[in-house]
Amino acid sequence: AESVAMPDSTVAVxxxxxxxxxxxxxxxxGEWKIKGTDTIKSAGINTKVMLTVADSTDEGYTxxxxxLDFQGDALADSELGALQNRIAEKLGKRxxxxxxxxxxxEYGTITRxxxxxxIKKQAKSLFKEASKELLALPVVDSLKSIGFDISKxxxxxxxxxxxxxxxxxxx
Numbered sequence: 752a753e754s755v756a757m758p759d760s761t762v763a764v765x766x767x768x769x770x771x772x773x774x775x776x777x778x779x780x781g782e783w784k785i786k787g788t789d790t791i792k793s794a795g796i797n798t799k800v801m802l803t804v805a806d807s808t809d810e811g812y813t814x815x816x817x818x819l820d821f822q823g824d825a826l827a828d829s830e831l832g833a834l835q836n837r838i839a840e841k842l843g844k845r846x847x848x849x850x851x852x853x854x855x856x857e858y859g860t861i862t863r864x865x866x867x868x869x870i871k872k873q874a875k876s877l878f879k880e881a882s883k884e885l886l887a888l889p890v891v892d893s894l895k896s897i898g899f900d901i902s903k904x905x906x907x908x909x910x911x912x913x914x915x916x917x918x919x920x921x922x
Contacts, residue, residue: 796839875910
């Protein structure tokens with residue numbers, strides 16, 4: 752690894768990788784409600800991913816980012832948390848194994864994606880499936896009866912934003 756001094760006194764660290772170097776890690780995301788002195792986790796999801804160097808050259812790296820597991824957060828204590836856990840369990844099984852292939856320059860900056868069109872098609876398909884399952888839940892009728900029509904919100908979802916969600920942690 753090489754350290755480079757930055758003007759604002761921070762230090763940027765550049766790591767050098769070899770072909771087949773791999774790291775596996777968990778991404779933990781959550782939503783919390785704070786009321787007075789109480790803090791309650793209302794929703795959360797944990798994603799296990801693997802980052803692998805497929806090839807290493809002087810100009811950069813060919814890499815893969817693979818989804819290995821999805822788990823709803825058992826601490827999430829709300830209808831949103833329960834719904835999120837159910838969707839994560841059902842759809843996570845279809846996302847597991849998905850690989851995002853990409854290239855970086857020698858400093859690790861992503862220069863291009865190889866299979867983004869496939870990822871976009873998958874995200875669209877999975878969102879359609881999740882929407883059908885969501886709209887079939889009894890709670891949707893309850894929400895509709897108080898004036899909250901979730902189907903209107905589903906129609907406004909941009910699938911490109913869904914794909915950006917796949918890439919968010921990677922970038």
